[in-house]
Amino acid sequence: MIALITGGANGIGAAVARRLAADGAKIVLADVDDAAGQELAADIGALYVRCDVSALADNEAAVAAALSTYGGLDLAFLNAGVTSGCGLGEDFDLAKYRRAMGVNLDGVVFGVHAALPALTASGGTIVATASMAGIVGVEADPIYAANKHAVVGLVRSLAGQLAPAGVRVQALCPSFADTAIIGEHRALLSELGFPILPVSDVVETFLRVLESDGTGECWFVVPGRESAPFQFRGVPGPR
Template sequence: MEDRRFEGKVALITGAANGIGAGASRRLAESGAHVVVADIDGDRGKVIADEVDGLFVHCDVRDPEHSKAAVAAAVERFGKLDLVALNAGISTGFTLGEDFDPERYRSVMGINLDGVVYGVHAALPALRETGGQIIATASMAGITPTPMDPIYGANKTAVVGLVRSLAPSLQKTGVRVNALCPSFADTAIIGPFRAQLESTNMPIMEVADVVKAFMAIAESDGTGECWFVVPGRESQPFTFRNAPGPRTATGERMSVDPGAFATGQEA
């Protein structure tokens, strides 16, 4: 039986010209969604947009105005916005040693973290109208150490923290936000250390495996979750161990509801 559970939904995907973004675009289109392919790679992006019978928009996620324009284009063409996948990302290829490149560092921060922040800010008004959702592509690098690319690890850890912190306030507006946290997948992002991975027999996943997890998130009803995607295990939300909480003057642990501090004003 044909899967059309996203029939009529409208999805905007950044970094959609290649890799995980292109795979998610195809899968959503197969499920009936109208897809907006957002990327700086116009040639490849237009190919994917044509393939999914969608809309291509040029989008450099480092510029907040580009994110606003992409959202506006989606709403203008399709009338609404239901899902935003903030997927654009790059690796750094350097450490904090002698190879450190401040200019490259700012560019990586702009894509991997600022792009998510700007994307959320731009999309929220439209998503509130539909009770939509945001899926940010983080990484297992946001959950476990990544010695070969510590800056990338810092970016992705920030995305994980952003998703978990946004969820309580956004939930009050009817918007869900979750993170996709894949291990090493066969995309251009692992280029700088592919040889190192292969030499240590580190499994490299197929893009289809990550897209399967992406769709599981899109079809779920949770929020503030960070879904791990690793070889040999079924993808599911990572269970974060409870951090030490406050105690009363007499030593009893206090129960703290994060939602109690979420006014929604920051959203």
């Protein structure tokens, strides 16, 4: 397997990279954290490329690196993500808003666009990291919830389009996982008694997603429950 992982230098991306590399996969780590990315790449025998996923050209360059180095691409794990750092009231910050939308939504759209020709050639798979924030509302960060809901909608909508080309597209929807992205919320979650999800649980679900035959599914990963595709029930249709 040849896999491109965005946001691959840390957190969920790094943990998945380690697991896939241990199983013999060839990995392209795409990130803006050069120090961590280069260190991890050296450790697991991967290729590191600097990639700001909010820039289309960077996504295209990361795919090109996979093709030129390894000769193909079987998996695009579009995982890079950030919190917004602002709200919609007096704390609204246009630059932070644009950055959050650029990484969390544009990064998936651009990643799909860049990787699709190579994945069509290989009959490959796209996995996008959404979040439980893509399924439920999140008062603490509505902008984050908005772009993660968009990722969920994108994955569900692309599935039928990409199926004839033999490309599967899936979404990974973890709860609050033990990564740097929860940052300042860690203490509050602990105070509220909300369990923080081990990254290893997310990795195990990711592997189940790869092994599944489905497409257009949104796999929830929450503490104390067996992961599975979320069932979008009760949507009213025309009569």
